[in-house]
Every structure is written in C-alpha cells, then in structure tokens.
Amino acid sequence: MKKPIIYITRKIPDEILAPYQDSLDFRMWEEEDIPVPRNVLLQEVKEADGVLCLLTENMDRELFENAPQLKVVANMAVGYDNIDLEAARERNVIVTNTPDVLTETTADLAFSLLTATSRRVVEANDYIRAGKWNHWSPYLMAGSDIHGKKVGIVGMGRIGESIARRANGFGMPIMYHNRSRKPSAENDLGATYMDFDELLREADFVVSVIPLTTETRKLFNEDAFEKMKTSAIFINVSRGGVVDEKALYHALNENTIHAAGLDVFEEEPIDADHPLVKLDNVVCLPHIGSASVETRTKMLHLCMDNLLAVFSGEGPITPVNNP
Ligand code: NAP
DSSP: OOOOEEEESSOOOHHHHGGGTTTOEEEEOOOSSSOOOHHHHHHHTTTOSEEEEOTTSOBOHHHHHTOTTOOEEEESSSOOTTBOHHHHHHTTOEEEOOOSTTHHHHHHHHHHHHHHHHTTHHHHHHHHHTTOOOOOOTTTTOOOOOTTOOEEEESOSHHHHHHHHHHHHTTOOEEEEOSSOOHHHHHHHOOEEOOHHHHHHHOSEEEEOOOOOTTTTTOBOHHHHHHSOTTOEEEEOSOGGGBOHHHHHHHHHTTSSSEEEESOOSSSSOOTTSGGGGOTTEEEOOSOTTOOHHHHHHHHHHHHHHHHHHHTTSOOSSBSOOO
C-alpha cells in the first residue's frame, strides 16, 4: 500500500524520522535555520497527506485550498495561532499540537526570565564583559527582590500552574486570571483569582501565559500598563501578539512600569535595532521557552506519533480540532 506523504517544513534529525519510515513517506525542507519559502510550501502541500510544521509557517486558507489530499497538520508547538482552524475544519483537516511535553521546560524559562529581569542578570554580565567592574559598591546592579513579591499569572493553564509551583518555592503570593476559575490552582497552590484589572493593580510581577486569540490580541496595551505598579515587572512567554509593543516601549521608557522580560515578539525574529532591545530594563530572548534538547525531541516525537496515529486509523493523540 502507498505510504502517506508527509511534508516536514524544516530539517529535523534522521534519528527522529527513522522509527516512522516504514509507515510514512517523508519529504523535507532541507534547511535547519531558514524557514521554508512560501512558494515552496504551497507547491509541496499539493501532494501532501500530512504536514509537520513549526510556528514559523502561516497555515492559512490559501494553503489549505492548495492541499487537496491533506488530512492532518501536526504543529510543533502548543500554541496554534499560526493555523486557520476554520479553514482546516471546512476541509476536514485534523490539527494537532504538542501540549504537556513542554510545560515544565517553558515554566523553567519563564522563571529564568523573571529572575534575570528582576536581578538584572544580563545587564550585570554585560557590565563585566564591558570592563566596567572596578569597585564593589552598595547599590551596584541592585535589582528587585523576588521572594515575598506577588506574582500575577494571566492564563493559569498548564504552564501557568507550573510557574505557580515554582513561585511557591520562592515564597511568592500567587494571583491569577483566567476566563474561568481553576479550583486546582486555588486549592493546591493557594492561588487567588482576580479579575484582570485587579491583578494588574496588585501584582509585582505580571506574567503572561495566555494563548493568542482574537480576544487576547493586544490585551497588554497602554491602559493595562498604566494600571500596573510603577515597580511592576512584566514577563511574556506566551505570544508577542498579546502585547501592544509600542505601548510597552513607552511604559518602559517613561517608567510607567519598571522592567520587562520577553521571550516572544509581535513580529519574529526581531533584530538588534528593535526599540525594546535598546532599553536597559528589558531582557529579550529569541522565543526559546521550550528550547531544551530533551523537550524539543519530545515535541518532534509527539508530532510524529500524531501523524502515525491519524494514518493508522487510531485518531490523533493531541488534537486541537475535531473536524
Ligand atoms: P493552556 O493549558 O491552554 O492554558 C491557557 C490558559 O489561558 C487557560 O487556563 C485559559 O483559561 C486561559 N485563557 C485563554 N483565553 C483566555 C482569555 N481570553 N482570558 C483569560 N484567560 C484565558 O495552555 P498552555 O499549555 O499553558 O500554553 C499557554 C500558551 O503559552 C500557549 O498558547 C503558547 O502561546 C504559549 N507558549 C509559549 C512558549 C514559548 O516558547 N515561549 C512555549 C509553550 C507555550 P480559560 O479557558 O478559563 O480562560
């Protein structure tokens, strides 16, 4: 029987593909660091039964309309704002993501960003490298405390709860905001539910782990930053689109808030000329929330297992839609 054709939009290691090669016929964009050009992707999906894509691919209506055979898209991310789910549903295309396997790793990074930003770790490292450390002095690179400060988690889902567990270890009171209450977070982690505005006013650290949707786009805007404390530190590990970056820049530049740690941006990648990179009170990372070797490997395996499960008739393991 003919094996289903799977198009993979980035070069991934042979050892990941090997266990699946008897069942799936792989075609792949052979560059590790460069995304597949749009015209190549549009051509390749014409014959594909399945696609393994990254968040760099815009899986929009035009793409689905070009893919008559397509049955499944396995997205190598838990967020799926790069995929037009409505267009997928109309064509009965299953979409899968990679929840759970990246939760703890992303929470580790969120907490690293929180500590690096509040204790000025990157700035202090740059200070030594620039040969500026001549004396110890009482307020040299003095930052803000973490222990005892209130953390406000916006999006208390899998990753949010995992961040809250870390915050508990640091002795931080935990507040959260979701559309619905999360009894497990309240009972097991001692988290307090708040409406969005109240959380912004109360939190010393505001951490965004909310998915990007039409409802959450630019949720963190001028109005939101004005409600935060002037000492507040804003951490974003979800998607850049939930932030109005111009408003964030002004809030940081005019000391409306104290600092920000950002793993994600409205348009990625950003370069060294991006206004937020120029500010001393910002730590910027290149979207590395889930980037440990162990977790990225698990994410690829989960994508492969989802593809195999769909074509073997078992059905997807981690679907985000059910056409
Ligand atoms: P999740 O378990 O689905 O959690 C998302 C939480 O956000 C849910 O508790 C949900 O609760 C809440 N939420 C959704 N829409 C909301 C709204 N409009 N207002 C208020 N709360 C809302 O997802 P997760 O696995 O924790 O992942 C969260 C996000 O992190 C992903 O979508 C992705 O964008 C991002 N992420 C980034 C990286 C990185 O590399 N930086 C890595 C992994 C994930 P309600 O439904 O009750 O509102």
